[in-house]
Amino acid sequence: MSAGGQNNYKLDLRAIKFTLYEHLNVQQVFEHERFSHLSREECDAILDQCVRYATEVTGPLNSSADRVGCRLENGQTFTPPGFKEAWKTLFELGFMAFPIAQDAGGFGGPMTIQSVLQEIRSGANTAFSMYSGLTHGASDVIASFGTEKQKTRYLSAMIEGRFSGTMCLSEPHAGSDVGASRTKATRLDGNLFKITGTKCWISAGDHDMCENVVHLVLARIEGAPSGTKGLSLFIVPKVWVNDDGSLGEPNDVITGAIEHKLGIRASATAVLNFGENDGCRGYLLGGEENVGIRQMFRLMNGARIAVGVQGIGVASTAYLNALSYAQERQQGSAAKNFKDPNAPRVKIIEHSDVRRMLLEMKSKVEGMRTLALKLSLHYDLAEALAGKDDAKAKYHLGQVDLLTPIVKAYCSDQAFRITELAIQTYGGAGYVEDHPVEQYCRDAKIFSIYEGTNHIQALDLVSRKLTSHGGENFKNFLQEIKTFVADHSSQPGLGDEVRALGEATEALERGAATLMDFFMSSKIDQVTLVANLFLETMAEVTIAHLLLDAAVIAKSKRDTDGDDPDEVSPEDFAFYAGKVSAAKFFVNFVMPGVHSKVGAIGAGDRSAIDIPDGGF
Numbered sequence: 001m002s003a004g005g006q007n008n009y010k011l012d013l014r015a016i017k018f019t020l021y022e023h024l025n026v027q028q029v030f031e032h033e034r035f036s037h038l039s040r041e042e043c044d045a046i047l048d049q050c051v052r053y054a055t056e057v058t059g060p061l062n063s064s065a066d067r068v069g070c071r072l073e074n075g076q077t078f079t080p081p082g083f084k085e086a087w088k089t090l091f092e093l094g095f096m097a098f099p100i101a102q103d104a105g106g107f108g109g110p111m112t113i114q115s116v117l118q119e120i121r122s123g124a125n126t127a128f129s130m131y132s133g134l135t136h137g138a139s140d141v142i143a144s145f146g147t148e149k150q151k152t153r154y155l156s157a158m159i160e161g162r163f164s165g166t167m168c169l170s171e172p173h174a175g176s177d178v179g180a181s182r183t184k185a186t187r188l189d190g191n192l193f194k195i196t197g198t199k200c201w202i203s204a205g206d207h208d209m210c211e212n213v214v215h216l217v218l219a220r221i222e223g224a225p226s227g228t229k230g231l232s233l234f235i236v237p238k239v240w241v242n243d244d245g246s247l248g249e250p251n252d253v254i255t256g257a258i259e260h261k262l263g264i265r266a267s268a269t270a271v272l273n274f275g276e277n278d279g280c281r282g283y284l285l286g287g288e289e290n291v292g293i294r295q296m297f298r299l300m301n302g303a304r305i306a307v308g309v310q311g312i313g314v315a316s317t318a319y320l321n322a323l324s325y326a327q328e329r330q331q332g333s334a335a336k337n338f339k340d341p342n343a344p345r346v347k348i349i350e351h352s353d354v355r356r357m358l359l360e361m362k363s364k365v366e367g368m369r370t371l372a373l374k375l376s377l378h379y380d381l382a383e384a385l386a387g388k389d390d391a392k393a394k395y396h397l398g399q400v401d402l403l404t405p406i407v408k409a410y411c412s413d414q415a416f417r418i419t420e421l422a423i424q425t426y427g428g429a430g431y432v433e434d435h436p437v438e439q440y441c442r443d444a445k446i447f448s449i450y451e452g453t454n455h456i457q458a459l460d461l462v463s464r465k466l467t468s469h470g471g472e473n474f475k476n477f478l479q480e481i482k483t484f485v486a487d488h489s490s491q492p493g494l495g496d497e498v499r500a501l502g503e504a505t506e507a508l509e510r511g512a513a514t515l516m517d518f519f520m521s522s523k524i525d526q527v528t529l530v531a532n533l534f535l536e537t538m539a540e541v542t543i544a545h546l547l548l549d550a551a552v553i554a555k556s557k558r559d560t561d562g563d564d565p566d567e568v569s570p571e572d573f574a575f576y577a578g579k580v581s582a583a584k585f586f587v588n589f590v591m592p593g594v595h596s597k598v599g600a601i602g603a604g605d606r607s608a609i610d611i612p613d614g615g616f
C-alpha cells in the first residue's frame with residue numbers, strides 16, 4: 001500500500017472490538033449456518049486490513065483531496081490525485097465483495113462487520129467512501145430485483161470495480177417530494193426505454209476512476225399514475241454495454257455541472273442530463289413497471305443506515321483528534337490555583353470544561369456506534385433465523401425497521417455537533433486548515449440532509465414505524481429497556497443512573513401517547529411540529545440504555561471501585577472505567593433533556609404554526 005500526504009485519521013479499535021465482542025457478542029452470528037463459513041479471526045483480519053487501508057491509503061488523501069476537489073472538463077469529471085489508485089486497491093483487497101451474497105460472487109459477510117468497515121472507510125475519507133458506498137447500494141438493488149440478463153451484464157463488473165453505481169432520485173423541483181419527479185421513460189422495445197430528464201445532486205454521478213457509471217434512475221413511464229406510485233426504476237449506463245459485456249457507444253448522459261460545496265468536496269455531485277440529444281436508453285429494472293420506489297427503498301434503507309455510520313466515522317476521528325490535541329496543548333493553570341499567576345501551566349485536558357467536551361464526544365460516539373451495531377446485529381440475526389425461526393426473525397427485522405430512522409437522523413445530527421465540539425476543544429487551532437477538524441465539520445453537515453432530510457426521518461418514525469405491526473416493534477423495544485432497568489436498578493455504582501433511565505423511558509412512553517392523541521384528534525401539524533423532538537428523545541433513551549448496558553459489562557470485567565487493582569492491566573482498568581464514566585456522563589448531562597423535550601411535546605404550543613407570515 002502506498003502512502004500519500006499526512007494521515008489525520010484516528011480510530012480506537014479497542015473500543016470498536018469491545019462493542020462488537022465484549023458487549024454485543026457479535027461472534028454469536030458465526031454459530032448460525034448463514035455465517036458459519038466465517039469466523040471472528042477472519043473478520044478481525046479483514047478489519048485489520050481495512051485499518052491499514054484507511055490509515056495508509058485513503059486517510060492521507062482526505063485533506064489534499066478536499067483542497068483540490070473534483071473538476072469537470074469537456075464533459076468529463078476528474079477526481080483528485082490518488083483516488084484512481086485508491087479505488088483500484090479497494091477492489092483488489094476484496095472489501096467490496098465482503099457484504100455481497102456468496103451466490104452473487106461475494107463473501108456473504110455479516111452486516112455488523114460491514115458497518116465497522118464502513119465506519120472506518122468513512123472516517124478516513126468520507127468523500128471517497130461515497131463512490132464505493134453508492135456502487136455497493138446500486139449493485140445490491142440490481143442483485144435483488146434485476147433480471148438474470150441484467151445481473152449478468154452489470155453485477156460482476158460492479159463487484160470488480162470496473163463499473164460504479166449511483167442513485168438518481170432528486171430533480172431541481174423534486175427533492176424531499178420524490179413523487180413530483182418529471183423524468184420520462186418511453187418504451188422502445190420490451191424492457192428497453194428512452195429516458196429524458198434532468199437529475200441533480202447525484203453523488204458519484206461522474207468520475208474517472210473506472211470504465212463506466214451505472215445510474216439507477218427513477219422515471220415515469222408515459223401514462224403511469226402520478227406520485228411515487230407511478231415511478232419505475234431504470235438501469236441507465238453512462239456508456240452502453242453490449243450483450244457480450246463489452247462497452248459500446250456513450251449513452252447520451254451528459255454531466256451538466258458539478259457542484260461547489262461546503263464539504264465532501266472530493267465527492268463529485270453532478271447535474272445529469274439524460275437524453276439531451278434524444279439518445280439515452282435504459283432498461284426497466286426487473287422488467288416490472290411502477291414499483292421503482294419500492295425497489296429504490298432497498299437502496300435507500302441501506303443508505304440511511306450507512307449515512308448514520310458515516311456520521312459515526314467522522315465524529316469518532318474528530319473526537320480522537322481533539323483528545324490528542326488536548327493531551328498536548330498547554331494553556332492556563334489548574335482551577336485550584338486560579339489566584340496564583342505563577343502557578344505551573346497545564347495541558348488543557350486538565351481543565352474540567354475541556355474534559356466535559358471530550359466526555360460528551362466520547363459518550364455520544366460510543367453510544368451511537370453501539371446503536372448502529374445493535375441494529376446491524378438485529379439484521380444479521382433476522383437473516384440467520386429466516387426460515388428457521390420466523391417469529392424471532394420477524395422480531396429482529398421489526399427492530400431494524402424501527403431503529404433505521406433513528407440511526408440515520410440522530411447519528412448524522414450529532415456528527416455535526418460533535419465535530420463542532422471538536423473545533424471548540426481545539427480553540428482557534430480548530431478553526432484553521434492546519435488541523436483536520438474544520439474539514440470534518442464541513443463534511444459532516446450533509447449527513448442530516450441527504451438520503452431524506454432528518455425531518456423526513458422523524459416523520460417516518462412517528463407516522464409509520466411507531467405504529468407498524470400494531471405498535472408491536474415499539475412495545476418490544478420498550479420491553480427490552482424495562483427488563484434491563486428491572487434487572488439492574490440496584491447495580492452498585494450505577495443504580496441511580498439505571499433508575500433515571502427507567503424514568504426517561506416512562507417519559508418517552510408519555511411522549512408517544514401524546515403523539516397518538518394528536519393523531520386521534522387530527523392535529524397532524526402538531527405531530528409534524530414535534531416529530532424531531534420525539535426522535536431525539538427516543539434516540540437518547542436508546543443510547544443511555546446501551547451505554548449503561550456496556551458499563552455493567554465493563555464493571556463486571558473490572559471492578560472500577562479499585563478493590564483489586566491487579567486483576568487487569570492498567571490499560572484495561574482505565575478502559576473499563578472510561579465505559580462507566582461515559583455512561584454516567586450521558587445519563588446525567590445529556591439524558592435529562594428527554595424530560596424537557598417530552599414536556600415540550602405535551603405542552604402543545606402552536607406558536608411556530610400560528611405565527612403570521614409577517615411575524616417572522
Ligand SMILES: Cc1cc2nc3c(=O)[nH]c(=O)nc-3n(C[C@H](O)[C@H](O)[C@H](O)COP(=O)(O)OP(=O)(O)OC[C@H]3O[C@@H](n4cnc5c(N)ncnc54)[C@H](O)[C@@H]3O)c2cc1C
Pocket residue numbers: 167168169170174175176177200201202203204261269446449450451452453454455456
Ligand atoms: C452533496 C449532496 C449529495 C446528494 N446526493 C444525492 C444522490 O446521490 N442522489 C439523489 O437522488 N439526491 C442526492 N442529493 C439530494 C438530497 O437527497 C436532497 O437535497 C434532499 O432529499 C432534500 O431535498 P431538497 O434539497 O430539494 O430540499 P427540500 O425538499 O426543498 O427541503 C427543504 C427543507 O424543507 C423541508 N421539507 C421538505 N418537504 C417537507 C415536508 N413534506 N414536510 C416538512 N418539511 C419538509 C426539508 O426537511 C428541508 O428542511 C444530494 C444532495 C447533496 C447536497
